[in-house]
Amino acid sequence: MDINHYLILSALLFTIGTVGVILKRNVISVLLCIEIMLNAANLSFMAFSRYLGQVHGQVMVFFVMVVAAAEAAVGLAIAIVLYRNRGTLSVDDADTMKW
Amino acid sequence: MTDFLWLIPLLPLAGSAINGLIGRRLPKPVISLVACGSAGLSFLLAALTFFGLNSLPAAERHIVETYFTWIASGDFIAEAQFLLDPLSAVMLLVVTGVGFVIHIYSIGYMHAEDGYYRFFAYLNLFLFSMLILVLAGNFLLMFVGWEGVGLCSYLLIGYYFERRSAGDAGKKAFIVNRIGDVGFVLGVLLIFLTFGNIEFTRVFHDIAADTQRFPVEAGAGILTAIALLLFIGATGKSAQIPLYVWLPDAMEGPTPVSALIHAATMVTAGVYMVVRCSPIFSRAPIAMEVVAVVGVITALFAATIGLAQTDIKRLLAYSTVSQLGYMFVAAGVGAFSAGIFHLMTHAFFKALLFLGAGSVIHAMSGEQDLLRMGGLRRHTPITYRTMFIAALAISGIPPFAGFFSKDEILWSAWSRGHSIIWILGLLTAGLTAFYMFRLIFLTFHGHERFPEETRHHLHESPPSMTLPLVILAILSVVGGLVGLPPWLHLGANQFEHYLEPSLELALLPQHGAVSHSVEFTFAVISVVVALIGIALARWIYLKRPGLSDTIAARMGRLYRLVFRKYLVDEAYDFLFVNPTVKASTGVLWRTVDIAVIDGAVNGTGHSIRTAAGILRHMQSGLIRSYAAWILAGLLIMLLYLTFMRA
Numbered sequence: 001m002d003i004n005h006y007l008i009l010s011a012l013l014f015t016i017g018t019v020g021v022i023l024k025r026n027v028i029s030v031l032l033c034i035e036i037m038l039n040a041a042n043l044s045f046m047a048f049s050r051y052l053g054q055v056h057g058q059v060m061v062f063f064v065m066v067v068a069a070a071e072a073a074v075g076l077a078i079a080i081v082l083y084r085n086r087g088t089l090s091v092d093d094a095d096t097m098k099w
Numbered sequence: 100m101t102d103f104l105w106l107i108p109l110l111p112l113a114g115s116a117i118n119g120l121i122g123r124r125l126p127k128p129v130i131s132l133v134a135c136g137s138a139g140l141s142f143l144l145a146a147l148t149f150f151g152l153n154s155l156p157a158a159e160r161h162i163v164e165t166y167f168t169w170i171a172s173g174d175f176i177a178e179a180q181f182l183l184d185p186l187s188a189v190m191l192l193v194v195t196g197v198g199f200v201i202h203i204y205s206i207g208y209m210h211a212e213d214g215y216y217r218f219f220a221y222l223n224l225f226l227f228s229m230l231i232l233v234l235a236g237n238f239l240l241m242f243v244g245w246e247g248v249g250l251c252s253y254l255l256i257g258y259y260f261e262r263r264s265a266g267d268a269g270k271k272a273f274i275v276n277r278i279g280d281v282g283f284v285l286g287v288l289l290i291f292l293t294f295g296n297i298e299f300t301r302v303f304h305d306i307a308a309d310t311q312r313f314p315v316e317a318g319a320g321i322l323t324a325i326a327l328l329l330f331i332g333a334t335g336k337s338a339q340i341p342l343y344v345w346l347p348d349a350m351e352g353p354t355p356v357s358a359l360i361h362a363a364t365m366v367t368a369g370v371y372m373v374v375r376c377s378p379i380f381s382r383a384p385i386a387m388e389v390v391a392v393v394g395v396i397t398a399l400f401a402a403t404i405g406l407a408q409t410d411i412k413r414l415l416a417y418s419t420v421s422q423l424g425y426m427f428v429a430a431g432v433g434a435f436s437a438g439i440f441h442l443m444t445h446a447f448f449k450a451l452l453f454l455g456a457g458s459v460i461h462a463m464s465g466e467q468d469l470l471r472m473g474g475l476r477r478h479t480p481i482t483y484r485t486m487f488i489a490a491l492a493i494s495g496i497p498p499f500a501g502f503f504s505k506d507e508i509l510w511s512a513w514s515r516g517h518s519i520i521w522i523l524g525l526l527t528a529g530l531t532a533f534y535m536f537r538l539i540f541l542t543f544h545g546h547e548r549f550p551e552e553t554r555h556h557l558h559e560s561p562p563s564m565t566l567p568l569v570i571l572a573i574l575s576v577v578g579g580l581v582g583l584p585p586w587l588h589l590g591a592n593q594f595e596h597y598l599e600p601s602l603e604l605a606l607l608p609q610h611g612a613v614s615h616s617v618e619f620t621f622a623v624i625s626v627v628v629a630l631i632g633i634a635l636a637r638w639i640y641l642k643r644p645g646l647s648d649t650i651a652a653r654m655g656r657l658y659r660l661v662f663r664k665y666l667v668d669e670a671y672d673f674l675f676v677n678p679t680v681k682a683s684t685g686v687l688w689r690t691v692d693i694a695v696i697d698g699a700v701n702g703t704g705h706s707i708r709t710a711a712g713i714l715r716h717m718q719s720g721l722i723r724s725y726a727a728w729i730l731a732g733l734l735i736m737l738l739y740l741t742f743m744r745a
Binding site for chain 2: 091098
């Protein structure tokens, strides 16, 4: 298969994730969309790793996965605190910090 | 002998530091002891130095002590060095001697004042600066002393700073002196440009050695320029026309300050400087002419103002201006030693007059108006007697000190061909005698013109105040004996002879071959003029009280003009002060400061606030909006990297 297929798929996934982050109001959905974006990037890394015959890309993927795990832990913790304090999971209700 | 020369100015500085830094916590006796002790020790050392110098042969009486290099920048080198010669030795004695006496007087006079320690700290600092001025071995160090005494003068005039007039007078003195100082600094710079150094000894030897380059200038050459610039400095410090206006206002300060700074020592700094620079001045005849003419006009002008003053201290202030004019006349006609002689005797009797006036004011519970005094001689006998002696001395009655010095100046003016200056000087002498005895008669004789309450408090001053009066009175009597004129057939003038080593590089005009009998005749003339002045004062103010008012009414406009001091202050306000204030307010303040500078600063702040006011709406608190902005930024970066970098 051509590398372009992988890259197009990666770009599609990244776009879907980005649009989701901007449009979704539920915190859990936003976190899921971020996960999609990260994995889209991972797909690109893997494709290039195979294409160039190097392991650098795969090393980066591990880093991204570690960061994603940490981000998920912190993000879900924030979601729980938000629900406890506001009784909602909508990101639009967490708008106290503004001008 | 010169081992402790450096201690003479440093002792008062130490006293000033102690009183200035920790004086607030010290009891008054300790403050007095520190201040008077340092001044007294300084006087003792000055006396030892004086006698040490005199033990040397006349030709060797010129000692330069260099302590360290103060400034070295390229060709310009200024050493911290003292010059000891007969001229500075005489000044040392006068400054420390009169200074010490006035320190003692101040203990009594200031005992009830707030800021007692502050007063003595300033007074000691003044003594230090003045000693630096007279001992300095180069022009720049002299300028340090010159500015130092100006600062102390400002601080002490404004001593009663809670009184607005005192603050204003201090500022006036400071600003007027700065105008003169510009001339002094320019003169020193011109000396450096011309000679390549600023040491008195080297500059004067260069002038004397190189007669090709520095002849006696027929026209206006470089030496004339230097001399005139230095003289501008002298007019500021020594209160000559046109910069004399600060001195009468300086009487806002405490009376001991008026006596020490504004009569006996600081204001004579200009005369001292001119005499010190006699090698320059004596080769610049035009400058000499200017000095003599300014001196005699100031002497006459100030004496006429003195006629109508009713404030005892202001009258004495105008008298000081007038007497300083005499000293400049002496310097201007080339009789430098006569100028210093008068400086010395004037220091004695004018300090005495001021201290006496202070004693009178003290006794009168603060009253300074002559018209509300009278008959005080019964209540304050010591003050009366000593002030009477001082008045005789300043009027030029033999054998008191002022007679010898003033007569020598007048005789020098005549014998060197300045007959108009002699006539004006003689007229001034008559006026001096008149206004001095007007003061004496109005204060001590006649009816008591003060309220019963003042009379109740009336008392002679304490011994710490009367003792200095007596000391100065003795000096006013015998001070003139050091310079007896040759017509007494007791040999040449000793004072003139003593100063010769300091003036050897100056081109002194030779005395005309005039017999002693002619000189004696001139002395008789000036004594007669002085006696006429005294008699007139006695007739108007003692024999016919009320006659003075009749005369004042008859003179009308002229009297009012003199009473209001020829409107000089008003003229200066109109010509210089008000335009400056208006230009500063209208242009510098309202336009430059508020519109331009403040406008730029406030405008910057305002525009940033406006921009921030718009931009801050981005901070909406909506996380999805932030995410969209991040995306927008990312897209812009990607577009830039893709298309613009290609």
